[in-house]
Amino acid sequence: MAMFVHLTASANAARIRRSGVRAVSHGRDADRSRGLYCFPVLPSYTLTHQWLRELSRRSGSRGLVAVHLRLPDDEPVTVGRYHQEPRHVTAAEAVRRIGALDDPRGWEVFVPRSAAKGEVHSVRPVRQVIGWRYFPDAHGTVPCTCAGCRVRGEYGSRRLRERRPHPLDGPPPATAVLLRQIAAAGTPGDPEQLTRTLDWFGLRRRGPVDQLAHLADHPDREVRRALVWAVARWTTPGTADLLQRLAGDGDEAVREAAAWNLSERS
Template identity: 70%
Template sequence: MAMFVHLTSSADAPRIRRSGIRAVSHGQGGLRGVYCFPVLPSYTLTHQWLRELARFGTRGGLVAVHLRLDDHEPVRVGRYPDRAREAQARVGAAEAVRRVAALEDPRGWEVFVPRPVRAAEIHRVRAVPQTVGWRYRPDAHGTRPCTCFGCAVRGEYGGRRLRERLPHPLDGPPPPPRELLTRISGTDDPAALREALHWFGMRRRGPVPELAHLAAHPDPTVREALVWAVARWSTPSVTDLLDRLADDPDDDVREAVAEVRS
């Protein structure tokens, strides 16, 4: 039997002891399952994912759930970046343990069990120190963190201060809305308008009435940028503005509206 550890919120421990581990579906081509890691001689490597997972919020800290799987149980094993390319190897559970244990540096590796884990397969649930492992990525300590829109985690503790201290040239933090509106009112240059709309697109709400006149701008790239800027806003009048742009004479603008509404 192969032994793995699954890290999860301590609030889920009673349910896991009673019913097992639920299947999730993140980054495995639509498959639902459970992420875990082989139990290795090194305590630190075994629990390496703890600090990274803690970044996304926990209820009462994380606990380690040890589970036993049959040696021939089909699993996927590979590095985290291979998940998106569906390039992780499909092997038995014992082979996954062997491959990870043979690595010179197994940091960033993971095992995916493509099904729920039954309660009978739970070996034990125990508390673990909350300071084990790496954050962001292995060897990230001492390197400048990335504050781009793709890497930043919304609502992360200290995230706003980090973005203000290390602003990204393309992804912010955005200038204040009043400054952006001043830029828009002071120019008719398409490039300058697109840049201001790019910054507006980083916000959750915005001044739709003050931007609505751009729906009639002669440059279609500005009108398309307006679509992407307001697409994620929760401002009520966004729907009316997108209805107007849905009948735009330019194909790209209409396609942008259709995409944000799909």
């Protein structure tokens, strides 16, 4: 049996002891299956729990706990470094590969299913100051303050933005202004101008779905892909229908982006 550690919010501890670990995360492979992320238990306590500080940025005020899981050696999993294409292997092979690395920081194992109560070996408290933040060796690197990298309400984030303001900081232009920019781009529209404008729409929670839907037929795939990410978080009625339409796009990248965002909404 292979031993892994899964880090999760302390608030989930009681439920995990009662019924196991839910499959709520999405894998990085093509089918985007639901499951859970974990890491092999190595001789080094620090390496075993290396993801803790990065995950703690979004875990809530009570911190994280370490859930130790025992999985069959032949359990199908994927293994790889974050933001890289993972490899399909068995649990035992994932442990072997990561254990043989000179620097296993940033590596992860994905189990494409939930973990049953009987597979939970223990739920333990863990020191909350272990591991790296943002990415391995980030210390000494100038932090990025864009909307995608920063975490709202994170300790020190306001002072960081004041010290290193980002060009996209501040409220986005009004919807009427952005729609005039869309119209000024022409027909079918300049891709670069449309993409810039759609980036601003992506900072909003709601927007004019009906007035942007025609861009789903734009001949440039980057515009269609930008449209996916512009409306991805919107709660406006009709957003899911637009994403469903884009999920049938002729370009693979557009289809994958739309399908992933649809799955996040379910």
